[in-house]
Amino acid sequence: MPKIKFIEADGKEHEVEAQEGQSVMQAAMDNLVPGIVAECGGFASCATCHGYVDEAWLPKVPPPDAAEEGMIACAYHVRPTSRLTCQITVTPALDGLVVRLPLSQTSE
Amino acid sequence: MHAFSGQKLEQIPAHVPPELVYDYDSSRDPRMLEDPHARMRSLLLEAPPIFFSPHNGGHWFVTRKQAIVDITMNPEVYSNSLFHAAESPAGEGEHAAPQPGFLMLPISTDPPQHTAYRAPLNQPLAAKSVAALETAIRTMTNELIDNVLDAGRCNFLSDIAEPLPVTLFMQLAGMPTNRLAEFRALATQATSATVDHATREQIFKRIAGILTESIKLRQEKREDDLISRLLDANIHGRKPTFQEMLGYSITLFLGGLDTVVNALSFGVRHLARDQALQAKLRADPSLLPGAVEELLRLYGVACPPRRVTRDVVLHGVQLKQGDALLLLLPAANYDDAAFPNPEQFTLGRTEQHMTFNAGPHRCVGLNLARLEMKVFYQEWLKRIPPFRLDPQAPPRFTGGFNLAVTSLPLVWA
Ligand code: HEM
Numbered sequence: 001m002p003k004i005k006f007i008e009a010d011g012k013e014h015e016v017e018a019q020e021g022q023s024v025m026q027a028a029m030d031n032l033v034p035g036i037v038a039e040c041g042g043f044a045s046c047a048t049c050h051g052y053v054d055e056a057w058l059p060k061v062p063p064p065d066a067a068e069e070g071m072i073a074c075a076y077h078v079r080p081t082s083r084l085t086c087q088i089t090v091t092p093a094l095d096g097l098v099v100r101l102p103l104s105q106t107s108e
Numbered sequence: 109m110h111a112f113s114g115q116k117l118e119q120i121p122a123h124v125p126p127e128l129v130y131d132y133d134s135s136r137d138p139r140m141l142e143d144p145h146a147r148m149r150s151l152l153l154e155a156p157p158i159f160f161s162p163h164n165g166g167h168w169f170v171t172r173k174q175a176i177v178d179i180t181m182n183p184e185v186y187s188n189s190l191f192h193a194a195e196s197p198a199g200e201g202e203h204a205a206p207q208p209g210f211l212m213l214p215i216s217t218d219p220p221q222h223t224a225y226r227a228p229l230n231q232p233l234a235a236k237s238v239a240a241l242e243t244a245i246r247t248m249t250n251e252l253i254d255n256v257l258d259a260g261r262c263n264f265l266s267d268i269a270e271p272l273p274v275t276l277f278m279q280l281a282g283m284p285t286n287r288l289a290e291f292r293a294l295a296t297q298a299t300s301a302t303v304d305h306a307t308r309e310q311i312f313k314r315i316a317g318i319l320t321e322s323i324k325l326r327q328e329k330r331e332d333d334l335i336s337r338l339l340d341a342n343i344h345g346r347k348p349t350f351q352e353m354l355g356y357s358i359t360l361f362l363g364g365l366d367t368v369v370n371a372l373s374f375g376v377r378h379l380a381r382d383q384a385l386q387a388k389l390r391a392d393p394s395l396l397p398g399a400v401e402e403l404l405r406l407y408g409v410a411c412p413p414r415r416v417t418r419d420v421v422l423h424g425v426q427l428k429q430g431d432a433l434l435l436l437l438p439a440a441n442y443d444d445a446a447f448p449n450p451e452q453f454t455l456g457r458t459e460q461h462m463t464f465n466a467g468p469h470r471c472v473g474l475n476l477a478r479l480e481m482k483v484f485y486q487e488w489l490k491r492i493p494p495f496r497l498d499p500q501a502p503p504r505f506t507g508g509f510n511l512a513v514t515s516l517p518l519v520w521a
């Protein structure tokens with residue numbers, strides 16, 4: 001099973017085992033990773049599953065579609081590496097993926 | 109007979125076990141009419157967590173937070189597309205259809221179609237975007253306060269709560285403000301529970317007519333408003349059709365008016381009955397955002413429906429394809445499993461309330477709603493002296509798809 005490492009804004013690390021085919025958001029929720037809220041349940045409609053994909057991993061992650069891009073613009077603490085983790089599907093190629101989490105999903 | 113038909117089922121369907129039947133009429137239950145949210149709490153204590161009631165065509169009610177979250181996260185099984193074209197009860201219930209083939213957007217669609225329809229609303233209604241409306245909301249609130257301040261009394265519902273969101277909607281959407289009075293009157297009637305079926309249908313036609321005019325004007329010339337932005341939205345690689353534009357406008361109109369009106373009214377009623385809380389918030393307005401959130405929890409409004417698309421077991425209850433559910437979000441906010449001492453106003457709760465629901469349809473207007481409420485309370489508490497309910501005229505309520513206030517007379521010294 002692919003492993004994903006989530007790093008909270010304060011530096012706390014959570015390494016979880018993800019299921020192939022599920023979303024990165026779901027892997028975090030299944031493992032009770034703090035810092036991901038996922039209010040809409042994974043339909044690119046809330047921007048509360050926001051994370052920063054580690055630079056080194058960006059080339060391996062398919063780019064966001066228009067719906068995701070529009071929703072990222074609504075998130076807080078946006079950076080060039082911002083993604084909605086519900087829109088990234090776990091594949092064997094993503095084994096070892098590192099995702100950093102923003103200071104807050106719902107406020108400045 | 110179909111769910112939400114308004115009629116009472118004579119026979120309980122065979123798949124519904126008798127112990128799950130509970131007699132609750134969401135528009136006429138006497139205890140609900142007495143005090144809607146006290147009734148929500150009693151449903152949690154007295155009724156099965158998922159129960160079937162024969163009223164209004166016969167359908168299920170769900171009252172627990174976890175079950176509702178599970179439902180909303182699974183739109184494939186629990187659909188927002190309520191009626192198949194053949195059985196569509198035009199002009200009935202929440203998803204009333206002014207014309208055949210008409211869809212309320214994005215609310216009556218399911219993912220993945222829903223995601224495409226919802227996307228164009230997300231940015232214009234994001235917290236960062238609606239912040240630009242703060243000054244306008246403050247000005248409107250103060251104008252409404254000017255009208256009642258010296259009288260020492262008002263009917264909060266008709267004097268303040270109803271005009272505020274309508275005025276704001278017209279500005280947001282880009283409606284002609286010279287028709288404000290007409291539109292206000294229509295909006296009030298459209299969402300009033302006391303208007304009969306035929307009249308309501310007429311009112312909807314007139315609202316659709318006004319919205320149609322506004323859309324046509326913006327088709328000719330774009331302005332800086334929501335209708336203009338939607339006209340240029342990209343849905344599956346094309347711009348929205350006229351029907352779709354009407355579908356958006358009517359949903360925004362219905363979704364953004366009655367809900368705010370009632371959330372404000374129930375919240376103000378709470379404050380009118382709690383002088384200590386009024387004093388605390390006057391002394392420290394920085395508590396307001398938290399207080400607004402807790403008032404939203406205590407006084408949920410909307411109870412959205414879902415349709416079951418295949419036989420399924422929900423938290424131990426067998427549901428059949430075609431069954432209808434009403435999600436009692438205002439009851440879920442009194443679920444002890446999520447909110448200890450649920451009847452108590454407690455600042456700083458961390459558990460998310462259900463007033464805006466969860467899942468893909470979670471309210472897209474929640475940032476605007478929160479902003480309207482925050483600015484309103486800031487100005488109201490600053491300018492209106494300690495206020496209470498009019499002892500001669502207690503508030504009145506009604507139910508249905510929304511828990512609602514029909515009269516709220518207030519007095520102050
Ligand atoms: C306190 C006030 C409000 C409450 C309690 C409220 C409640 C809700 C709820 C519970 C839903 C989900 C319905 C479902 O699950 O089927 C919803 C959806 C929606 N609301 Fe609100 N709402 C409020 C304010 C607003 C405002 C101000 C607007 C307009 C700007 C608005 C526009 C909408 C729209 C368009 C949807 C459909 C979203 C979708 O289907 O993706 N609401 N609202």
Ligand code: FES
Nearest residue numbers: 040042044047086
């Ligand atoms: S969970 Fe809502 S956008 Fe990802």
